[in-house]
Amino acid sequence: MKQGxxxxxxxxxxxxxxxxxxxxxxxxxxxxxxxxxxxxxxxRYLSCGSRNDKGRFWxxxxxxxxxxxxxxPVSPHIIGPAQLELFPTxxxxxxxxxxxxxxxxTATATALLxxxxxxxxxxxxxxSFTGAADLRTLRVLTAQxxxxxxxxxxxxxxxxxxxxxxxxxxxLYFLRQRGMLKPEPTHDAELIRARNAAASLPAPFAEAVxxxxxxxxxxxxxxxxxxxxxxxxxxxxxxxxxxxxxxxxGITDLREITKKDVEAAIMGLAPARRHSVxxxxxxxxxxxxxxxKIFRDPARSVSLPAAVKLPTPLPSDRVKGxxxxxxxxxxxxxxxxxxxxxxxxxDPPTLLLEDLDRPRGRLRVRRRGRLDHxxxxxELTADLATAWLxxxxxxxxxxxxxxxxxxxxxxxDETGPRMSTExxxxxxxxxxxxxxxxxxxxxxxxxxxxxxxxxxxxxxGLSTTTAMKYVTAAHPDKHPDPIRx
Numbered sequence: 001m002k003q004g005x006x007x008x009x010x011x012x013x014x015x016x017x018x019x020x021x022x023x024x025x026x027x028x029x030x031x032x033x034x035x036x037x038x039x040x041x042x043x044r045y046l047s048c049g050s051r052n053d054k055g056r057f058w059x060x061x062x063x064x065x066x067x068x069x070x071x072x073p074v075s076p077h078i079i080g081p082a083q084l085e086l087f088p089t090x091x092x093x094x095x096x097x098x099x100x101x102x103x104x105x106t107a108t109a110t111a112l113l114x115x116x117x118x119x120x121x122x123x124x125x126x127x128s129f130t131g132a133a134d135l136r137t138l139r140v141l142t143a144q145x146x147x148x149x150x151x152x153x154x155x156x157x158x159x160x161x162x163x164x165x166x167x168x169x170x171x172l173y174f175l176r177q178r179g180m181l182k183p184e185p186t187h188d189a190e191l192i193r194a195r196n197a198a199a200s201l202p203a204p205f206a207e208a209v210x211x212x213x214x215x216x217x218x219x220x221x222x223x224x225x226x227x228x229x230x231x232x233x234x235x236x237x238x239x240x241x242x243x244x245x246x247x248x249x250g251i252t253d254l255r256e257i258t259k260k261d262v263e264a265a266i267m268g269l270a271p272a273r274r275h276s277v278x279x280x281x282x283x284x285x286x287x288x289x290x291x292x293k294i295f296r297d298p299a300r301s302v303s304l305p306a307a308v309k310l311p312t313p314l315p316s317d318r319v320k321g322x323x324x325x326x327x328x329x330x331x332x333x334x335x336x337x338x339x340x341x342x343x344x345x346x347d348p349p350t351l352l353l354e355d356l357d358r359p360r361g362r363l364r365v366r367r368r369g370r371l372d373h374x375x376x377x378x379e380l381t382a383d384l385a386t387a388w389l390x391x392x393x394x395x396x397x398x399x400x401x402x403x404x405x406x407x408x409x410x411x412x413d414e415t416g417p418r419m420s421t422e423x424x425x426x427x428x429x430x431x432x433x434x435x436x437x438x439x440x441x442x443x444x445x446x447x448x449x450x451x452x453x454x455x456x457x458x459x460x461g462l463s464t465t466t467a468m469k470y471v472t473a474a475h476p477d478k479h480p481d482p483i484r485x
Contacts, residue, residue: 075103078146094158102143109142112180119174123221133167141171151175153184173221176214187413189420190229191217194236201240202247208254208288209236209243215287222290228368230346230421239280242266254285255294262299278304311440311473314433319441322431329391330405331427333384338428338435341375342442342460345428345435349419351404356385365461373461447474 105113116138117127125131137159141151153172160168175181186192191213198209211220213236218226227235242265246257262281266274282299289297322339326332337343347365355364361382365373377385388405396411403410407419428435443460450456451474453467462470471478 072102072104074106075144075146077144078106079149092155092158094155094162097140097159097162102140105139105143106146106148109147112142112147113139115178116171116174120170123170125170131170133165134170137166137168138171138174140166147180150180150182152182156181157184169219169223170221172219173214176219187415187417188229189417189422190233194229194233197233197236197240201243202252204253205243205247208293209239209284211291211293212236212284212287215291216283220287220291225369228346235280235283238276239284242277242281254288257285257298259298259302262302266302266304274304278302311444311470313444314437314441318433319438322433322438325431326427327430329384329388331430333381333388334405334424334427335431335438336381336384337375339438339442340378340381342439343375344439345424346421348405348424349403349421352402353404354402356404358382358386367461370461443470444474447471451475451478 113135116135117131120127120131120134125134127135137156140159141155145151145155156168156171156175160166160171172181176183194213195210198206198213200206201209213232214220215224216227216232216235218224245265246261251257251261262285265281266278269277278299282302285294285297285299288294319339323332323335326335334348337348338345341363343365347367350366351363352366355366357363361377363375363377363385365375367373392399392406396406399406399411400414401411401416403416403418405419407423410417410419424435428438443456443462446459447456447470451471453464453471456462456467456470457464
């Protein structure tokens with residue numbers, strides 16, 4: 001037969017991956033005609049009986065995949081719990097991670113992943129959908145490092161930044177609750193003091209306060225904005241005396257606290273201290289209730305009457321010569337920023353070198369959650385800023401700290417932390433007037449010369465409510481129109 005004369009000479013034999021006739025050949029493959037004599041799609045579905053019938057080739061691929069997964073070796077980088085470090089471990093480079101080169105999980109790691117899946121379900125998260133990124137992150141960590149030793153927080157955060165297929169927030173919280181997370185070292189003085197204050201409490205209360213600090217930092221089971229470290233330390237410091245008194249009275253668990261206990265702890269204090277203790281206790285029990293550590297919030301319905309206290313001016317003899325009471329140039333600059341430009345007590349430590357524009361005589365004040373406030377420096381404050389820059393360069397010429405105000409400790413720290421607020425607190429203790437009273441006196445003095453609240457808002461970066469409070473205090477005869485307000 002000549003080539004091209006026969007119709008079947010040009011047919012192509014094609015191997016299909018679907019067992020169309022439902023016949024599984026043992027030790028062989030089924031061949032089918034192609035081109036003109038190939039079966040149509042409708043014939044395949046009719047012959048196969050179901051659209052979801054994947055055939056024997058899919059079974060072969062699945063078995064081959066299972067065999068390859070079973071033959072994977074265990075990671076050589078698994079950390080033993082009894083292994084000691086001869087020197088600090090350098091940061092791991094997770095950027096070179098290849099998902100195809102996964103190691104086999106140990107029995108401990110498999111059990112940990114199973115517990116994490118149960119934890120996600122308890123939180124209302126589907127491990128195969130919304131929680132898949134968290135589960136993938138923990139699987140990579142346990143496959144590479146094992147689950148026998150604590151996992152570093154920096155490693156979890158490093159993997160979480162690799163892409164959208166990874167997430168570390170729920171992993172951090174889960175490992176922290178199980179005691180398997182090695183926290184990232186912090187250089188924030190306020191956070192260190194807050195942790196130390198929590199460690200001084202009895203064991204059940206210490207764990208609750210540590211969890212509370214994590215929630216305030218935005219590291220709870222649900223995301224929330226993080227508070228400033230100074231606010232966290234103030235909350236913990238004000239709540240610790242009440243917790244210690246409850247522990248001394250025989251209470252061993254915060255779930256035993258009732259509304260009467262909270263009211264007794266607050267009302268037993270001086271009137272000036274009640275408003276300092278009430279917000280921290282409410283925040284503590286609200287955080288524990290949200291994290292499902294207590295069944296009810298005993299401080300939820302406890303309230304205190306809020307009295308509106310109008311600012312009052314300071315006597316002129318107390319304000320006169322206040323700069324001469326400051327010892328050095330840095331202290332004089334801090335006092336001038338508060339007494340002349342009415343900065344908040346926590347603003348000076350956060351100022352950066354780039355925020356100071358000496359040629360234009362301006363200083364930018366960055367405030368969390370608000371727009372930046374621009375301060376136009378007067379001649380006295382500008383001269384003090386220039387003198388401080390010279391002294392800063394003379395004392396610490398090689399410091400890389402980006403902040404404008406530095407101390408002996410912060411200038412020597414390579415991480416560039418901000419100066420502790422304890423330094424500014426000491427400055428005003430030596431002056432003899434608190435920063436709050438100086439700031440109120442400056443704004444009140446400006447309000448006496450003008451009754452325009454917009455002027456106060458622009459000059460000092462005040463809110464509408466605060467500006468109206470000073471206008472009302474300086475001009476009692478002028479009240480806002482309730483219709484236009």
